[in-house]
Amino acid sequence: xxxxxxxxxxxxxxVPQQRRSRLQWLxxxxxxxxxxVFAIPTAILLTSSVLTYDGAKVxxxxxxxxxxxxxxxxxxRSVLWDTVSISFMVGAVCTAAGLLxxxxxxxxxxxxxxxxxxxxxxxxxxxxxxxxxxxxVLLQDDGLVNQILLWTGLSASPVAFIxxxxxxxxxxxxxxxxxxxxTAISSVQSVDPVLERASRDLGxxxxxxxxxxxxxxxxxxxxxxxxxxxxISLGAYAAAAILGGGRVQTLATLVRDRMVVSLxxxxxxxxxxxxxxxxxxxxxxxxxxxxRSRKGM
Amino acid sequence: MRFHPWLLLRSVLLVLVLAFVAVPMIVVxxxxxxxxxxxxxxxxxxxxxxxxxxxxxxxxxxxxxxxEIALGSALCAxxxxxxxAYALARGPARGRAALEGFLASPLLLPEIVIxxxxxxxxxxxxxxxxxxxxxxxxxxALIGIPFVLRTVGVSLxxxxxxxxxxxxxxxxxxWRAFATVTLPLMRSGMFAGALFAxxxxxxxxxxxxxxxxxxxxxxxxxxxxYMEYEYSPTLACVAVTSVLGICLITGVASRFVHxxxxxxxxxx
Numbered sequence: 001x002x003x004x005x006x007x008x009x010x011x012x013x014x015v016p017q018q019r020r021s022r023l024q025w026l027x028x029x030x031x032x033x034x035x036x037v038f039a040i041p042t043a044i045l046l047t048s049s050v051l052t053y054d055g056a057k058v059x060x061x062x063x064x065x066x067x068x069x070x071x072x073x074x075x076x077r078s079v080l081w082d083t084v085s086i087s088f089m090v091g092a093v094c095t096a097a098g099l100l101x102x103x104x105x106x107x108x109x110x111x112x113x114x115x116x117x118x119x120x121x122x123x124x125x126x127x128x129x130x131x132x133x134x135x136x137v138l139l140q141d142d143g144l145v146n147q148i149l150l151w152t153g154l155s156a157s158p159v160a161f162i163x164x165x166x167x168x169x170x171x172x173x174x175x176x177x178x179x180x181x182x183t184a185i186s187s188v189q190s191v192d193p194v195l196e197r198a199s200r201d202l203g204x205x206x207x208x209x210x211x212x213x214x215x216x217x218x219x220x221x222x223x224x225x226x227x228x229x230x231x232i233s234l235g236a237y238a239a240a241a242i243l244g245g246g247r248v249q250t251l252a253t254l255v256r257d258r259m260v261v262s263l264x265x266x267x268x269x270x271x272x273x274x275x276x277x278x279x280x281x282x283x284x285x286x287x288x289x290x291x292r293s294r295k296g297m
Numbered sequence: 298m299r300f301h302p303w304l305l306l307r308s309v310l311l312v313l314v315l316a317f318v319a320v321p322m323i324v325v326x327x328x329x330x331x332x333x334x335x336x337x338x339x340x341x342x343x344x345x346x347x348x349x350x351x352x353x354x355x356x357x358x359x360x361x362x363x364x365e366i367a368l369g370s371a372l373c374a375x376x377x378x379x380x381x382a383y384a385l386a387r388g389p390a391r392g393r394a395a396l397e398g399f400l401a402s403p404l405l406l407p408e409i410v411i412x413x414x415x416x417x418x419x420x421x422x423x424x425x426x427x428x429x430x431x432x433x434x435x436x437x438a439l440i441g442i443p444f445v446l447r448t449v450g451v452s453l454x455x456x457x458x459x460x461x462x463x464x465x466x467x468x469x470x471x472w473r474a475f476a477t478v479t480l481p482l483m484r485s486g487m488f489a490g491a492l493f494a495x496x497x498x499x500x501x502x503x504x505x506x507x508x509x510x511x512x513x514x515x516x517x518x519x520x521x522x523y524m525e526y527e528y529s530p531t532l533a534c535v536a537v538t539s540v541l542g543i544c545l546i547t548g549v550a551s552r553f554v555h556x557x558x559x560x561x562x563x564x565x
Contacts, residue, residue: 026384029377030400030442037439038403041414048417058421097314104311119315123322125543127500129517130536133524134321137328140528142335144324151338174321177314207303235407237503238517242524252409252503259413259507269417272410283405 042276049273053266066270076254080274083234083250086165090172091230095222097173098180099188103214105181106188107196120181128175128238135171135243136162163245171239176229183228187221188214227286231279251275325540328533336530351534356516360539363516366430367499370437374494377438378445379487383479385446386453401443408440408503416507429513436504441494448493452486453479485554492550496543 052063070076101120105113123131138144139161149155161167191214199209237252244253251271258268328336329351332344381400385393403411415436419427456479464474502517509518516539520532 023384023388026380027388027396027400030381030446031396033377033435033439033442034400034403037415037436038411039399041418042406042411044418044421045410045414097317100307100310101314104307116311116315119319123318125496125547126322126325126536126540127517128502129500129520129524130325130540131321133520133532133536134325136524136528137324137336137533138321140335144336144338147335147338170317174318177318205303206301231405235409235503237409237506238521241521252407255409255413256506259416265417268413272413275407276410279405279407279410 045269046273046276049266049269051266053264053269057265066266070267070270070274076271079249079251079254082165082248083252084278086168086172086240086248086250087230087233089165089169090176090233091226093169093173094176094180094229095184095226097177098184098225099218099222101177101181102184102188103210106185107193121178123174124178128236131174132171132238132242135167135174135239139167139170139243162243163247165248167243167245168240168248168250171243172233172236175236175239176232179232180225180229183221183225184218187218187225190221191217224286227282231282231286234278234282235275251278325533325536328530329537331530334530347530348534350529350531351538356519356531356535356538359514359516359519360535360542362430362513363499363539364542366433366437366515367495369430369434370441370498371491371495373434373438374441374445375487375491378442378490378494379449379483381442382446382449382453382486383483386450387458397446400446403439404443408501409506411439412436412504412507428508428510432508433505433513433515436508437498437501438494440497440501440504441490444493444497445487445490448490449483449486452483456482488550488554492547495546499539499543 048058049066050062050064052059052061052065101116104110105117136143140146141158141160141162143161145161146155146158149159150157195213195217196209199213200206204212234250235252236250237256240248240250240253241256244250249257251274255268255271255275258264258271324336327340329347330343330345331337331340332342332346385397415432416428419425419432461474461478464478465471469477500517501515502521505515505518509515514522516535520535523529523532
């Protein structure tokens with residue numbers, strides 16, 4: 001009976017050392033899974049992007065041709081630029097709108113808070129494809145937005161939204177806004193409300209309190225949220241494929257084109273690696289921003 | 298509070314953002330229950346005509362396949378992920394953070410890149426016969442595992458290892474102590490993790506992109522391929538059906554566990 005002692009919070013968890021190391025075997029299946037389906041295949045993709053391909057087959061010799069052809073191609077450069085600029089816009093809009101919603105939910109004390117949260121989270125039950133379909137119905141040439149524009153006389157002829165960057169950006173913001181709201185909620189919650197009240201008591205209005213007290217405090221969280229939405233939209237396929245209407249291409253749609261349409265797997269691998277690199281750079285920046293925000297606390 | 302023009306501006310912006318979020322969803326539902334090929338403004342009436350072509354084998358089969366794949370991959374992720382989460386919580390502290398990071402790493406890279414590398418390895422091995430539902434189960438479980446790790450990890454935080462130790466001291470075997478003490482307390486985390494893994498798989502586009510065939514198309518991929526060339530209100534009915542399915546599952550699940558707890562616990 002002596003073993004049953006109420007632990008004080010500071011005591012280390014008393015699990016016998018021997019049992020601890022035996023438990024490690026339980027992580028083996030998950031580790032093998034991630035190695036086999038993710039780590040090894042992506043490592044092979046990284047290395048084979050510098051090998052010669054013949055269609056779908058890797059035939060051997062080392063070459064930089066896959067990358068040479070890629071960066072020599074002005075079309076690829078413009079797609080790369082489009083992808084980055086679209087993702088940048090998506091990140092910026094999501095961060096701003098996410099902060100607006102999160103600040104309302106955390107600080108307003110309004111009775112509509114739960115309703116607002118519900119509306120923002122509701123789209124999460126549907127797939128990206130379903131939401132993209134909604135935008136297609138709205139934005140196509142005979143779509144609802146154009147009908148309303150014609151009906152109200154705001155425009156004399158239908159506007160071609162589909163195939164524009166703005167349509168892709170709208171679709172992506174719709175998909176990523178819930179993530180942005182989540183990250184913004186936790187950063188706004190981390191600000192001590194006493195600081196804001198002090199600022200108000202000293203005579204600052206709600207707007208200048210927000211911009212001079214709240215905003216500087218949550219900046220690291222906002223940067224992290226921006227990076228997250230930026231990184232996810234870099235790899236998003238559905239919105240670009242449908243709302244881009246074949247006229248706007250991103251790295252994701254380009255990879256698929258090279259794979260499925262023109263069967264240039266070497267090109268696809270090289271594009272994937274560029275994609276990978278842009279992703280890794282943003283994720284490292286994200287981690288760095290996160291670390292700095294923790295230090296700042 | 299005094300009236301402030303900035304607060305008015307904030308409310309206007311907030312309403313605009315909410316409309317931006319809600320309108321496309323409402324439009325999908327509306328498209329499925331009205332008669333026109335292109336939903337008209339102002340609305341012209343109600344009709345269920347498009348449902349006839351939606352509730353056919355063409356769409357119900359991919360939906361069933363997606364559900365099977367989602368169920369399979371959620372179960373795989375649940376088994377493999379819960380075991381790992383338990384070991385991470387109770388095992389040696391050395392290397393824990395690194396292992397956790399490694400197991401979550403698939404979420405950090407674009408899924409389309411993972412999809413491409415998997416298909417490439419398969420064609421290098423000359424094993425294109427593997428492409429099919431089983432491969433999708435294996436691939437989807439990859440991104441389900443981090444969700445299970447998180448939710449089960451969160452629920453294990455509330456389980457004192459001493460309780461299991463006490464059961465051992467009172468004569469229970471290691472397995473029995475785990476099964477009667479810890480397992481029941483892990484259950485809500487396992488439930489939530491499996492649900493997230495199911496939804497992530499059921500709705501998945503990017504990871505499935507290169508891993509489906511004409512005969513084994515998942516619902517999102519089939520919808521996407523259809524949309525690339527044609528537009529039809531039938532798709533709205535299919536979409537509504539799939540969303541209702543997910544809502545039903547989430548609704549039933551939320552009677553058993555507080556899902557928001559895990560979303561919150563996960564982000565912190």
